[in-house]
Amino acid sequence: MTFLMVASAGNFYQDVDINWGDQRAKILNAGQDLTLSLDKFSGSGFQSKNEFLFGRFDMQLKLVPGNSAGTVTTFYLSSQETQHDEIDFEFLGNVSGQPYTVHTNVYSQGNGNKEQQFRLWFDPSTSFHTYSVVWNTKRIIFLVDNIPIRVFTNNEAIGVPYPKSQPMRVYCSLWNADEWATQGGRIKTDWTKAPFIASYRNFNANGCVSGASSQSSCATKTGDPLNNESWQTQTLNASDRNRLRWVQQKYMIYNYCTDVQRFPQGLSPECKRSRF
Numbered sequence: 001m002t003f004l005m006v007a008s009a010g011n012f013y014q015d016v017d018i019n020w021g022d023q024r025a026k027i028l029n030a031g032q033d034l035t036l037s038l039d040k041f042s043g044s045g046f047q048s049k050n051e052f053l054f055g056r057f058d059m060q061l062k063l064v065p066g067n068s069a070g071t072v073t074t075f076y077l078s079s080q081e082t083q084h085d086e087i088d089f090e091f092l093g094n095v096s097g098q099p100y101t102v103h104t105n106v107y108s109q110g111n112g113n114k115e116q117q118f119r120l121w122f123d124p125s126t127s128f129h130t131y132s133v134v135w136n137t138k139r140i141i142f143l144v145d146n147i148p149i150r151v152f153t154n155n156e157a158i159g160v161p162y163p164k165s166q167p168m169r170v171y172c173s174l175w176n177a178d179e180w181a182t183q184g185g186r187i188k189t190d191w192t193k194a195p196f197i198a199s200y201r202n203f204n205a206n207g208c209v210s211g212a213s214s215q216s217s218c219a220t221k222t223g224d225p226l227n228n229e230s231w232q233t234q235t236l237n238a239s240d241r242n243r244l245r246w247v248q249q250k251y252m253i254y255n256y257c258t259d260v261q262r263f264p265q266g267l268s269p270e271c272k273r274s275r276f
């Protein structure tokens with residue numbers, strides 16, 4: 001398999017396929033905007049045309065407004081193998097006036113159990129905000145409006161599997177998960193408010209694309225001014241670390257690394273290494 005570095009400048013017609021929900025997913029404004037909707041019969045979703053092995057992925061989202069209880073809006077990367085890798089951003093809706101939960105997770109070779117959940121410092125349903133995943137050989141960084149909220153470090157050296165060999169596609173969806181999503185499943189989706197709508201904009205993928213090209217390096221420059229290769233070595237500087245600490249102290253509501261009740265046999269080894 002060979003990889004070619006590409007930068008895509010955000011046209012949904014060029015970059016994605018609608019893979020679920022038929023006309024519930026709509027590409028609008030000459031490819032600039034995409035909306036997903038959910039009704040009693042189905043949700044909807046789309047996937048990137050390209051598969052990537054490492055990269056930086058940005059998406060702007062405006063989540064379901066008002067009573068979004070029971071709904072889950074997603075932006076994630078996933079491979080297709082059975083022992084699959086996955087990097088997740090999921091937004092769990094709530095009743096009007098109550099906060100969304102941002103759920104993050106990383107799967108390596110079929111194993112997840114790396115959840116961290118956050119509140120946001122703004123209402124994600126009133127305007128677009130940028131959610132990003134940086135995925136390189138050393139770490140995975142989750143960002144919200146360019147503020148790092150989570151870093152998942154490659155800890156293969158201490159036996160923690162890390163996603164690094166299965167190409168992944170970007171997937172987005174809006175679906176009903178009222179058996180578990182909101183307040184532990186106690187609050188159900190109010191179908192009188194359907195259709196529920198989430199909006200997507202400015203999808204940017206800078207990464208190594210899996211394909212039949214003869215170019216064998218993902219470090220190939222395309223000459224595109226949008227092509228920012230710094231994701232390959234991206235790490236946190238002092239101010240990023242301060243902002244990460246701020247988010248983790250004030251907005252993190254769940255961390256698998258502190259859940260001793262759930263993991264009575266012991267926390268995963270990376271939990272001892274990092275405060276994050």
Ligand SMILES: *[C@@H]1O[C@H](CO)[C@@H](O)[C@H](O)[C@H]1NC(C)=O
Binds near residue numbers: 181
């Ligand atoms: C919804 O709001 C309640 C009350 O503020 C909160 O406990 C819960 O975590 C929120 N999010 C979800 C997804 O239930």
